[in-house]
Amino acid sequence: MAYSGYLGYFIGLSVLKPKQGWTILGVGYLTAATLHAMWDATATSFGALALVLVGVLSYAFLAAAILKARALSPTRQQNFATRFF
Helix, strand or coil, X not given: CHHXXXXXXXXXXXXXXXXXXXXXXXXXXXXXHHHHHHHHHHHHHCCHHHHHHHHHHHHHHHHHHHHHHHHHCCCCCCCHHHCCC
């Protein structure tokens, strides 16, 4: 799920910035694919601790993308679910 969510962030970002859309999509696809490839390579070559580290790294990337998307949202001021009271 982390890879799909991370790629989804870049899809949304490419919609917000259409002039750089293909570049943004390429970067998002390559970084998501790299994270997934690290997971696959770790699963067959290294131990469980390495899998945990790659998994935590993948979800850290997803969390960073979510936090950045919240800050970039053009309708954040009108969205009650994104405000803290």
